[in-house]
Amino acid sequence: MCSQDSARQKGGQSYTTLVILTDGSVSDVNATADALRQVSDAPLSVVIVGIGQADFSGMRFLDDFETSSKRDIAQFVEFNAHKNSCQSLTSATLHEIPDQLVKFFTSKGIMPSSPIQKDDEEIAVEPYVPEEEIDLSHNFGGEDEEIVVSAGGAYVPGNGY
Numbered sequence: 001m002c003s004q005d006s007a008r009q010k011g012g013q014s015y016t017t018l019v020i021l022t023d024g025s026v027s028d029v030n031a032t033a034d035a036l037r038q039v040s041d042a043p044l045s046v047v048i049v050g051i052g053q054a055d056f057s058g059m060r061f062l063d064d065f066e067t068s069s070k071r072d073i074a075q076f077v078e079f080n081a082h083k084n085s086c087q088s089l090t091s092a093t094l095h096e097i098p099d100q101l102v103k104f105f106t107s108k109g110i111m112p113s114s115p116i117q118k119d120d121e122e123i124a125v126e127p128y129v130p131e132e133e134i135d136l137s138h139n140f141g142g143e144d145e146e147i148v149v150s151a152g153g154a155y156v157p158g159n160g161y
Contacts, residue, residue: 013113015043015101019093023051026058033062040070045100047093051079071103072096 007014026032036046048063050056056078063076075096082089105111 013043013105013110015045015104017045017047017097020046020048021051022048022059023054025055026062029058029061032058036062036074037070040073042073043101043104044073045097046074047097048074048076049079049093050076053080071100071107073100 048059050059056076059076059078062074075093077089077092079089082092
């Protein structure tokens, strides 16, 4: 059962935002555009954040990539353009997601759920504990072409992250 069906059975809705952080450019813009086209009917937004000095012209092409029959699901943000302002980076990164979400649900004849109002006291924010492990290891291109995330990595004070 897909997560959308499961969420509906519980009286909710399901939508995913994929955030990709990259320090490189797209090697095959057409294949990437085709992949976005194939998943544009899914409850998904893709946010690509370009970090560093790479040539991001291919990424800019993917931003606002939309055909007459497919919706725009991608947003590209160049980190360096917003590196001096967390508010600007957050705004640019999240800018298109609300419209993408609403377009997905309305295209399926589903009205988005009403906003959930929460007081600040109701929002649980767990304190950051530097001693906890941070799992950042990854393996691309395994035999089954899946991205595999494995355990490992630890926070080391002074490493800049």
